[in-house]
Amino acid sequence: MSSNKQVLELLRSTRCIDILRGQKIVEIDAEQTISQACQVQRLGLLMEG
């Protein structure tokens, strides 16, 4: 790959999900308190680790 056209083609043919394989997503419930939400972020890391 050496031209801008080829780079553009690569960007067009690669889906966002393709480069996020294996990523663990952490989601926060809107009703959680701020301290609970911070705890969820911490648990999320433990799951990843």
Next chain:
Amino acid sequence: MSHGISSAPVYNRETTEYVGMFDYRDIVEFVLTAFQKKKLEPIAEDEVLGIGEIVRRASAGESVTAEAIVDLSRRNPFYSVMAHTSLEAAVEIFASNIGIHRINVVNNAGRVTGLLSKTDLLRFFSSHVLPSFLL
């Protein structure tokens, strides 16, 4: 944050919609506001709680929900793309919205399946594009 997670999407189960991103900068903003170290900003109509109410609750030791401080810092708004969206489109979003650091990647059910960051894009460029230019 030291745990490696600085931002996460906030989901409202009642409305079945994402209401924004919970970001460490929102927490900092909340603490500064709650301790009145920062001037109160005008309240947007679509905010769950006004700043004044957030301060009142915090001062009274009452709980404040994550939803109430979503995007309090105005630094990490919620953007999303479908999982099959091309990287070209994602690059355009990052390029045309300077303040964005992450884009939520959602599946057909509308649920977040990943977070695409500028760092992810740089890694991709580093491993797929740069080597060929250096040859």
